[in-house]
Amino acid sequence: MDINIIASNILNPQILFYFLGVAAVVLKSDLDIPQPLPKFFSLYLLLSIGFKGGVELSKSPLNDSILFTLLAAILMAVVVPIYSFLILRTKFDVSNSAAIAATYGSISAVTFITASVFLQRLGMEFSGYLVAAMALMESPSIIIGLILYRLFTSGKSMEEFSWSELIREAFFNGSVFLILGSLIIGSLTGASGEESLKPFIDEIFKGMLAFFLLDMGIVSAKRIKDLKNAGGFLIAFAILVPLLNAALGIGLSALLNLSEGDAFMFTVLCASASYIAVPAAMRLSIPDANPSLYVPMSLALTFPFNIIVGLPLYQSVINLLWS
Numbered sequence: 001m002d003i004n005i006i007a008s009n010i011l012n013p014q015i016l017f018y019f020l021g022v023a024a025v026v027l028k029s030d031l032d033i034p035q036p037l038p039k040f041f042s043l044y045l046l047l048s049i050g051f052k053g054g055v056e057l058s059k060s061p062l063n064d065s066i067l068f069t070l071l072a073a074i075l076m077a078v079v080v081p082i083y084s085f086l087i088l089r090t091k092f093d094v095s096n097s098a099a100i101a102a103t104y105g106s107i108s109a110v111t112f113i114t115a116s117v118f119l120q121r122l123g124m125e126f127s128g129y130l131v132a133a134m135a136l137m138e139s140p141s142i143i144i145g146l147i148l149y150r151l152f153t154s155g156k157s158m159e160e161f162s163w164s165e166l167i168r169e170a171f172f173n174g175s176v177f178l179i180l181g182s183l184i185i186g187s188l189t190g191a192s193g194e195e196s197l198k199p200f201i202d203e204i205f206k207g208m209l210a211f212f213l214l215d216m217g218i219v220s221a222k223r224i225k226d227l228k229n230a231g232g233f234l235i236a237f238a239i240l241v242p243l244l245n246a247a248l249g250i251g252l253s254a255l256l257n258l259s260e261g262d263a264f265m266f267t268v269l270c271a272s273a274s275y276i277a278v279p280a281a282m283r284l285s286i287p288d289a290n291p292s293l294y295v296p297m298s299l300a301l302t303f304p305f306n307i308i309v310g311l312p313l314y315q316s317v318i319n320l321l322w323s
Helices: 003-010 013-026 037-059 064-088 094-105 109-121 129-138 140-152 163-172 174-203 205-227 232-255 260-271 277-285 291-322
Strands: none
Touching: 013 109, 013 205, 013 291, 037 109, 037 129, 037 174, 037 205, 064 094, 064 129, 064 140, 064 232, 064 260, 094 140, 094 232, 094 277, 094 291, 109 129, 109 205, 109 260, 109 291, 129 140, 129 174, 129 260, 140 277, 174 205, 205 291, 232 260, 232 291, 260 291, 277 291
16 A cells, blocks of 8 residues: 555545544544534535536446446445344344444445545546445445344334335435435536536535534544443454455456446445434434444544545555556
């Protein structure tokens, strides 16, 4: 792995703002991002990346290669929570195992967005349809997690559960709906739509990402305290499982003959974990699972690991193999 790429990633202004947020908590500063600004930053980033992905999608017609990649994305979103659940069951009860497994079967849109900026700094591009892959990977793990919970919890009847509510939560929660809606609008309006929204979705994008990562740094530093009693198993899981998922992503990318940029972004999706959509669904659907386990695992461990170490690591491995 090229040390210059690592240094370049860490010295990225957006990443440094993440560290500034962490430092604010460590040094007990009163720095804070007042609500509802963090939610607005999140909505803006989802809208922007979804719209730009739709514009790119309009430039490249749907073909077999794209369809197979989307199917591979859905496959990862189904398989990862299953084997994660089996690993977690060696240490934890069904509720917490299912919630954590669902979290790691889904994706982090912000990690994807940060990776797109990282790729841009390297002068590389990726295909817009991967935004669709991101949207498709967010929801299946919620359903798989709930199925595992129902199957392995004694005394629980599958009939007692409202599948219509689960499917609605999985596919129509705010983040998925906004990504898909923005993707569709971008693909329908194409280059003319991109030009009309360029000042909003392009020129201020990196500044908004810096604000969002500043808030993520503050939240992550506060959440890390929740893992003190979790032990080394969950800490190792939060690092090693994303690495395993990344390896699977690289292997699938090679099988699908993806370009280097597309392989990198697909791998990042496979390696990330949800800390917004899935935790919200788990709190609603598996209330006896402990949020102080699965939220800080994804937010305070996997997220910073991926944006600091994971991105340059995955890119270096892909660059070596593709070369």
